[in-house]
Amino acid sequence: MAKARGKTANSRTPSAKTGTESDADTGTGTRATGEDRPVRISAGRPGVPNxxxxxxxxxxxxxxxxxxxxxxxxxxxxxxxxxxxxxxxxxxxxxxxxxxxxxxxxxxxxxxxxxxxxxxxxxxxxxxxxxxxxxxxxxxxxxxxxxxRRETLELIRAYYKVKDVQVRKRILDLCKSMAHSDDEG
Structure with a gap:
């Protein structure tokens, strides 16, 4: 341990990491140190959003x-x-x-x-x-x-353009009743 302290800042000791090897930077959980800590699991397949x-x-x-x-x-x-x-x-x-x-x-x-x-x-x-x-x-x-879906966002945008709260409530009730009737038939 005393020997490692005597090295220059640019020397790589077994416990030193470069900025590119930081767990937080890479998100991969790889460690240059070989420390016995849990490794994080990657986000999944490359190019496929979670x-x-x-x-x-x-x-x-x-x-x-x-x-x-x-x-x-x-x-x-x-x-x-x-x-x-x-x-x-x-x-x-x-x-x-x-x-x-x-x-x-x-x-x-x-x-x-x-x-x-x-x-x-x-x-x-x-x-x-x-x-x-x-x-x-x-x-x-x-x-x-x-x-x-774009259709959903257009529906929501149009719904909130209706200024009358009571009319919006009736539109919502209508949609719910139509969805309920589709479930039955």
């Missing part, structure tokens, strides 16, 4: 749309480009904790909003939960999530 990231991104898009906010305006409020907002909304790029906090403030919702309406099937598709349990890939979430 279903939970897609859900959270869809909820960002939903709230932004409800507020009538453009991707450009949301990006400006967060100090991002609209392309980055698009990537978040598609689940292509993962939203970090501090960014999720910022989003909750700008979109005026609690952080829990982004996880609401997530069914157990989506939560169970997380590669971290599935690690070692199954080799089969889940169905692509984007294709089955109604919140990812």
């Amino acid at each position: 279903p939970i990231d897609i859900h959270v991104g869809g909820r960002v898009r939903l709230r932004r749309t409800i507020l009538g906010m453009s991707q450009e305006r949301l990006g400006e409020a967060l100090g991002l480009t609209f392309q980055q907002v698009q990537k978040y909304e598609r689940g292509t790029n993962r939203i970090g904790a501090s960014r999720l906090y910022d989003l909750s403030r700008v979109l005026d919702v609690p952080i829990a909003f982004f996880y609401e309406d997530m069914d157990s099937e989506v939560a169970g598709q997380s590669p971290r939960l599935r690690a070692g349990l199954s080799e089969s890939a889940p169905e692509p979430y984007r294709e089955t999530d109604p919140m990812a």
Whole structure:
């Protein structure tokens, strides 16, 4: 141990790491030190968004749309480009904790909003939960999530343009009754 202290700052001791080998930087859980700590499981297959990231991104898009906010305006409020907002909304790029906090403030919702309406099937598709349990890939979430469809967002946008609260309530009741009749027949 005393010998290691005598080395220069540029020397690599068995416990030294470079910035590129940091667990937090790579997210892979690899460690240059060989320390006996648990290794994090990766996010899943490369190039395939995590279903939970897609859900959270869809909820960002939903709230932004409800507020009538453009991707450009949301990006400006967060100090991002609209392309980055698009990537978040598609689940292509993962939203970090501090960014999720910022989003909750700008979109005026609690952080829990982004996880609401997530069914157990989506939560169970997380590669971290599935690690070692199954080799089969889940169905692509984007294709089955109604919140990812343009039609849903257009419906929501039109719904909130109706100023009369009572009319909106009747529209909701009508949709519910139509959905209920489809379930029966």
